[in-house]
Amino acid sequence: MKKQLWLVLSLLLLTMSQHSYAQNDAAKALLNKVSQKYNGYKTIQAGFTLDIKQANGSSHSDAGTLYLDKANNKYHVNTKNQILISDSKTQWNIMKAEKEVEISEASNSTNEINPTNIFSFYTSGFKYALVGTEKVKGMSLSVVELTPVDSKKNYSKIKLRVNKVNNLIYDTTIFDKSGNRYTYTLNAQEGNKAIASSYFTFNKSNYSGFDIVDLR
Structure with missing residues (x-):
């Protein structure tokens, strides 16, 4: 579950023709607007849903809330089955059904998608193109496809949709x-x-009866 959550929260080769260059320029301009919007926030609280469709046809859904202190690389993610807390140095992965807490070192790497950079991961390490517009619930969304420069990544592409009204x-x-x-x-x-x-801190007294596993 932890791996699935942050393959997303978790949330990313074009040909070198003249048309592709134009697409890249348009995508870059859009992503710059998105970055400018989120860079104006010191903290973010966001509700989210996670839908997983597996290759075998099965599916899974989850929902929760993300609390992010961007300035200090701290986060708190709460879903039905799991809580992730980080004070920027340590991460606590609280698995509710298993009544277990895994403690590990927090990852603040810019080379992977994690809670501290899910609103900005797209700014480096990708080739991108603006591929069109889609309508969802009356909203007009710009669609950007991102391809990782590093072919060793475990994902082939990321589709990012941006609200045209508020970026x-x-x-x-x-x-x-x-x-x-x-x-x-x-x-x-x-x-x-x-x-x-x-x-953004772990209070052991809130999890009486949980097994604590230190992986550091």
Whole structure:
């Protein structure tokens, strides 16, 4: 579950013809607007849904809320089955049904998609093209396809849809090389909302009876 969540939260080779260059320029201009929007936020609170379609035809859905302190690389993600907390140095993966907490070192790497960069991962390491516009629930969404420069990544492409009105990300779909598809949809986003510091710390007393596994 942890792997599935952050293949998304989790939420990303064109030919060298003249048309492709024009597409790249348009995509870059759009992504710059998106980056500018999110760079204006010190904190973000966002509700989300996660839909997973596996290559064998089965599917799985989850939903939750992300609390992000961008300035300090801290996050708190709460779903039905799992909670992830990081104070930028340590990550606590709380699995509710298993009553287990895994402790590991936090990853702040810019080379992978993680909660600290899910609103900005697309700014480097990708080739991209603006491929069209789609309508969803009355909204007009610009569609950008991103291809990782590093062919060793475990996903082949990412589809990013952006609301044309406010330049906010609507959803991100990750296509992994095994045929699975992960779609992370943002259903509510609030920037610069005050978030209590306690959201980004692990309080052992709240998880009485849980096994603590230190993987550091």
